[in-house]
Amino acid sequence: MRHEFEVREEIALDATPEEVWEAISTGPGVDSWFMGRSEIEPGEGNVVRHSLMGGTTTATVTAWEPGKRFTYQSDPSPDGTFMAFDYLIEGRGQGSTVLRLVHSGFLGDDWEAQYDALKKGDGMYLQKLAAYLKHFPGRTSRFNLLVPGPRVPGHEQVWEAFKGALGVAGEVAKGTPVRLSVPGLPAAEGVVERTDYPSIPSVCTGDALYMFMHGYRDTVVVEQHGFTEGVDVQATEQAWKSWLAQAFA
Template sequence: MPVETAADGRRSVHAQIDVDAAPEVAWAAVATGPGISAWFVPTDLDGRTGGQAVSHFVPDGSMDSIATIAVWEPPVRFVAGTHEEAGAIETEWRVDALDAGRSCVRVTHTWRAPDDCHDAQFEGYAHGWPLFFRILALYLRHWPGRRCAAFQATGVADEPAEHAWAAFAGPLCLFGVEAGDAVETPDGEAPLAGIVETAGESELLVRLDKPAPGLAHLTAYAMSGKVYLTARFYLYGDGAASAAASAQAAWQAWIAERFAATGG
């Protein structure tokens, strides 16, 4: 999304999605720790003015994002602030009612700057949200309110990204599939079966039957001369935790046999 500028020097970007959920259900998904963890990254959230929201981007806590809640207006709006290279950042979450029990979820990042020196960084944030919002929408459509067991496994390959993606997706029988296709990895490979929701050049989002009901996002993205291959899983239901533990071990072993480890 393009950066919007205001007369008082504020700059902002936003992203939004309409979801098939009543406002109170959508609010629980974006304003509670278990809700956010079910479609984004593991998150702890103390829902009150002055409370903290902590997003854990890697298991060891080295990339935690810690925000302090400045405005808490359930079930419609909250604002959390962080301090980054760009200075003080405000992130506002809103849930607005639509017709027929549907809702609009919107996130806005706002900062002050005299020029466009940080615009690319925040445009990157805005472009990243649509993927997670697709996961949010599917979560709310199929498993609203269900607790989630999530994991990811990541490896590294040499560029170009299209070759790395072929080496990643090919042995899993996932290369060249399209939205709507039923897919299943072969016996002896990392476990996955389900229906492809979206398919891109080097990306898949799959609604899962195996290893448990849930979602899997597989992608290859180039950064700093390397290609990072990631399988991110969100599993839901009573057996999700045990299924996630078993599947995580299998996926990590499968990736480690074929690609360099990242420690993530």
């Protein structure tokens, strides 16, 4: 049975409408803050492809107004479920922008858990977008990783593990300095941009953007977007897998 849904989000961004447009309507821009890999053919009626965890979905661009509006709708599944994303850009003074997102469509039988994940996740990804635009203007990621871990029901256990990876002993809040300390990865200093207990939507170092998320059905997820060349991506992914296995053994 299909279940209709709608999620509305709004965020103020320290970026121009042109910078926001580049980040939400081009493949390299989206790949710099969102999960998976996106390919976007510019123009109304063209195709959006999104690949994640070995699968690819396609969508159709339904509105294309550069610097103002970008809308697309996924192809319906056999059960009639689909998702639509409607981004509205409004320029403000001093090079700032307000971005509004309406995420809608129809979910399937597991709709309650999916809807809960979307309500939380949409806002967190917009926070991650804000961190990207603030810390990496004019740059696009060279790679991005989404590494799922186990399902962990205890929020506090997840929170403490995330703090441990970031070298934080006390409270975690916007502006908290961190020192990434994960076996197999180079140590890196950075700062927390946003927190949303028990997730940390955005941590920025000099060359990477991270998300630590307690997500869909209590799955622990780490995401990394790297902005420098020469990184051994396979070894980086394996280091995160090993950390997840050990932290939540």
